[in-house]
Amino acid sequence: MTLPPPHPAFPGGAWPAVPQQAAAALLAVLGQLEQTQSMSPTALAKARQPQLELLIDHAFDHVVFWRERLEHAGLSPARRPKTGLDPAEWDRRWANLPILARQEVQEHEVSLRSSRLPPGHGDFVDSMSSGSSGRPVRITRSTLDYLYWQAFQLREHVWRERDLAGKFLSIFRNEQRTDNTENVHLVENQDWGPPTSTVWPTGPSFLLDYRAPIASLVQSISEVEPDYLCTFPSLLLEILRHVREHGLKLPPLREAIAIGEACPPELESLCREVWQAPLSSTYTAAETGPLAFRCREEERWHIQSEKSLVEILDTEGRPCLPGNTGRVIVTPLHNFATPLFRYEIGDLATVGTGPCSCGRTLPILESIAGRARDLLVLPSGELRPPYYGHGAVMEVRSIRQHRVVQTQIDRVTIQLVVSRALKPQEENHIIQSAEQALGGVFTVSLEYVEGIERGPNGKFAEFERQIPLP
Ligand SMILES: [Zn+2]
Incomplete structure (x- = not known):
């Protein structure tokens, strides 16, 4: 390539650059x-x-x-x-x-x-x-x-x-976000940031806060038209499933x-x-x-x-x-x-x-x-990442935080911090989506909690397994 x-460090030393x-x-x-x-x-x-x-x-x-x-x-x-x-x-x-x-x-x-x-x-x-x-x-x-x-x-x-001249879109948690009422929070930067932009000129980069419904994230991706998209596997999976399910067309990546x-x-x-x-x-x-x-x-x-x-x-x-x-x-x-x-x-x-x-x-x-510590144990003894249907949870705007806990070999609890009580149909929607995303081998229940201590890395899927590995 x-x-x-x-x-260049100074004018007149541009090529080959010093x-x-x-x-x-x-x-x-x-x-x-x-x-x-x-x-x-x-x-x-x-x-x-x-x-x-x-x-x-x-x-x-x-x-x-x-x-x-x-x-x-x-x-x-x-x-x-x-x-x-x-x-x-x-x-x-x-x-x-x-x-x-x-x-x-x-x-x-x-x-x-x-x-x-x-x-x-x-x-x-x-x-x-x-x-x-x-x-x-x-x-x-x-x-x-x-x-x-x-x-x-x-x-x-x-x-x-x-291609460093391309557009680079990251979808992670943006700690600088203060307004949680807006639908999506997208920030544009003029370059890819260090270390890449320390060395080379680059195209622009974008940070999209993942705290938004999947449909809104997909809309933002279409508007940005990125060359590269970087995010957690679990979120990428949900974006792709959403696009396929709704027959949408994404710009080329x-x-x-x-x-x-x-x-x-x-x-x-x-x-x-x-x-x-x-x-x-x-x-x-x-x-x-x-x-x-x-x-x-x-x-x-x-x-x-x-x-x-x-x-x-x-x-x-x-x-x-x-x-x-x-x-x-x-x-x-x-x-x-x-x-x-x-x-x-x-x-x-x-x-x-x-x-x-x-x-x-x-x-x-x-x-x-x-x-192994971040994986769910299936009733069959197999291990797999705990994908539980993030989109369904994010569709309910009154949910502030959530965490997935495997409590038994066939039971998963989704802990929720909410700003108002959920309606029964919202609860059912989350439970059914999660049971489906988890492959139909777990019974899912909801638990309301006062707060959830987040990992400092802002990881997308908070997961805890309370049973030992097989
Ligand atoms: Zn090789």
Whole structure:
């Protein structure tokens, strides 16, 4: 693909452009990623090793939580020979490092935080939280880690060959919205925002607040005529179903981008059927940054091995063979503010087989089952994302907040915060729509509550499962 020249730092340096400092740093990292993505796995692991060892040494010196664990595993600076360990011995010691559970990260928030940052890593950046339900995980990051994260965001645009001059529409919660009586809340910005507009000139972007009836959201999409649309998979699914059900025609779209939740299996084909548009998604977690992107050529998931060391382990803790499914274990390489080693993120993924025709040699995941904690357990024991018919709920304007709770293997409760009592036909409409959206295998009931504490990420579907996984 041909990218436009970056913004010039001064007049008269427009082509080839001399970029300003922040853009230059991002482009320098991006340029290296263009090289590393086609390195052999062995060469990449070798190139990555010094970065991993720097992180280990820093964690040993400055993070209370890790000192003993690294020492015990034989990975502390004193226990590693100056000439380095041979790869087999490294792997043996690495496997001694216990898997870090999500609960441990929650319980040891303070002792996991670094007492200081090395020069050049910038400042501690406010805690990030993740998880739309339950207790969030708080991770402090550094300015430098944020820069790396941005460089990978740019890489994703490059991989997907996006036309940066296009219109980019996001449908998420807009925290700046104050007037909740208007039907839709749409804000236009002159560019795509950082990091993309830090580097390149771009077309305009739009933020549409999702708190509106589906029909109004669809109307806004038709008016904006976006080239790219980015939202939660659950909302995209409802938009597409609405369009199909009412026989509407949407303006042409180059790509739909679904982020923040696991994608339901039917979403990709529905997107092609209704909108003739490809669907892309990224595998990203707030605690770790980007984990896998899909290439445009074969739509396969490539692990972002330069950002994190990703292991897929079986129940015995051994690396999974191609074709097998295991737990995703992540070691982010650049966050020296809260170093995490072998963090179990809570997802299951299947290891891919064979090379990809895109030419990138970064390891492949065949599929990502998503976060088990965010999934509904069907009476059959299967797991699936909790799509419950957001549109039906949003049609009732007096509903201020809602949350979906699985209380039993065949029962789901929708909690509602309302400004006035619902009419019986409104209640029936929500219940019937939800039962249908949930596949007809759950009994749905409504519960009125005083308030619902929202996740700080403003995620679309608030979901809580009160029964254990099978
Ligand atoms: Zn590929």
